[in-house]
Amino acid sequence: MKPGTLKTVALTASISLLVSACENMTPGENAAVFGTSAGILGAGIARAAGASTGESLAIGAAAGVVVGMTAYIIAKHKATERQRRIAEERARIYYAHLAAEKKATLKQKKSALYRRGYREK
Numbered sequence: 001m002k003p004g005t006l007k008t009v010a011l012t013a014s015i016s017l018l019v020s021a022c023e024n025m026t027p028g029e030n031a032a033v034f035g036t037s038a039g040i041l042g043a044g045i046a047r048a049a050g051a052s053t054g055e056s057l058a059i060g061a062a063a064g065v066v067v068g069m070t071a072y073i074i075a076k077h078k079a080t081e082r083q084r085r086i087a088e089e090r091a092r093i094y095y096a097h098l099a100a101e102k103k104a105t106l107k108q109k110k111s112a113l114y115r116r117g118y119r120e121k
Contacts, residue, residue, distance in 0.1 A: 025075070026075075027071075027072050027075035027076040028072065030071045030072065030074075030075040031068040031069065031071045031072035031075065032068065033071075034067050034068060034070075034071040035064040035065065035067050035068020035069075035071060036064060036068075037067075038063050038064050038066075038067035038068070039060040039061055039063055039064025039065075039067070039068075040060060040064075041060075041063075042059055042060040042062075042063030042064065043056045043057055043059060043060025043061075043063075044056075044060075046059040046060065
């Protein structure tokens, strides 16, 4: 196998493992991982482009903060969708185990709320 091909395959496998492993991380952990990676990469690129050590550290820190905050916001939004899906699934399971009288009571409460103008989101 050629060294260039080997490096490409290794890089692709590493990136796919990193991205798939971040699914169950909290938004803060996602921000830390991606912010740190972007900061290191940005500082390395700046240093290779001829910036001094101090400048490259400043550039890397700024890039890390921007990427970290972006990752945090995106992960926070995704966590909300995932939490909503889990809550709906648990509600279906709970509702399936209820007695018939309880179901009737819940339907009456729901229809009363609906008549008063409360709508489900």
